[in-house]
Amino acid sequence: MGTIEPTTDESLAPPVREILTAARGRARSDERVAVEARSLTDSLAAARDTGSAPLIAEIKPTSPTAEYEQSIDPVTTAETMVSGGASAISVLTEPDHFGGSIEALEVVRDAVSAPVLRKDFVLNESQLDAGPADAVLLITRFLDDLEGMIEAARERGMTPLVETHTRAEVKQAVAAGAQVIGVNNRDLGTLTVDRSTVETLAPAIPDDVTVIAESGIETPAHRERMLDAGADGLLVGSAIMNGDIESNTEELVSR
Numbered sequence: 001m002g003t004i005e006p007t008t009d010e011s012l013a014p015p016v017r018e019i020l021t022a023a024r025g026r027a028r029s030d031e032r033v034a035v036e037a038r039s040l041t042d043s044l045a046a047a048r049d050t051g052s053a054p055l056i057a058e059i060k061p062t063s064p065t066a067e068y069e070q071s072i073d074p075v076t077t078a079e080t081m082v083s084g085g086a087s088a089i090s091v092l093t094e095p096d097h098f099g100g101s102i103e104a105l106e107v108v109r110d111a112v113s114a115p116v117l118r119k120d121f122v123l124n125e126s127q128l129d130a131g132p133a134d135a136v137l138l139i140t141r142f143l144d145d146l147e148g149m150i151e152a153a154r155e156r157g158m159t160p161l162v163e164t165h166t167r168a169e170v171k172q173a174v175a176a177g178a179q180v181i182g183v184n185n186r187d188l189g190t191l192t193v194d195r196s197t198v199e200t201l202a203p204a205i206p207d208d209v210t211v212i213a214e215s216g217i218e219t220p221a222h223r224e225r226m227l228d229a230g231a232d233g234l235l236v237g238s239a240i241m242n243g244d245i246e247s248n249t250e251e252l253v254s255r
Helices: 014-024 040-049 074-083 102-111 125-130 146-155 167-175 196-204 220-229 245-253
Strands: 055-059 088-092 116-119 135-139 159-164 180-184 210-214 233-236
Touching: 040 055, 040 088, 040 159, 040 210, 055 074, 055 245, 074 088, 074 102, 074 245, 088 102, 102 116, 125 146, 135 146, 146 159, 146 167, 159 167, 167 180, 167 196, 180 196, 196 210, 196 220, 210 220, 220 233, 220 245
Parallel strands: 055 088, 055 233, 088 116, 116 135, 135 159, 159 180, 180 210, 210 233
Antiparallel strands: none
């Protein structure tokens, strides 16, 4: 394999540029994945129907913005999150900056019955085949052929969660046919969090599309703010991982 040129987009924060450079050089799979997926949207809707917060709890050993680093057993962590009331589990598979792995994804999906989201910087179709997941994150900003990647994920049985941060990206995601759209409160250019991002963008997303609020959800007050803004689900990592995982999960789920 030839030399991987570093990502030079100066609009991105340096850690994000490093992550993208590493992602472009990551090994690709030649074997196509096929998944009989558990429904992420149904699981979130079931939580809302019972009055609980629709939470995707994320196994996140560390991150460039985290104030902690956890050495955890992914299976025990996932089971604890489900016991705490999480509707779904997100597993970081980015190894260099988040401490994740495909192996963690595989063992978690085998261990729990809840839907499992693969969270990574997926840049091409072959990287979808790294491991089985019920849903996969696709970041609008980093994909030239978003529509093609959405279709490729669906062909494998996965639900694409299409991440956005701006009104233009929301329009792009909707035009590409996304049915689950994440709104990231964190700006990948500065790594700062602005919780008004969901409040600004959620009204621009069609009613028949599931909206996931991402980043900066740390307290029940933040949770309610996101749900009041129109979020149908919440993706939370650091606020759960930093401390007692089960009690942190329960606090965010119970309303």
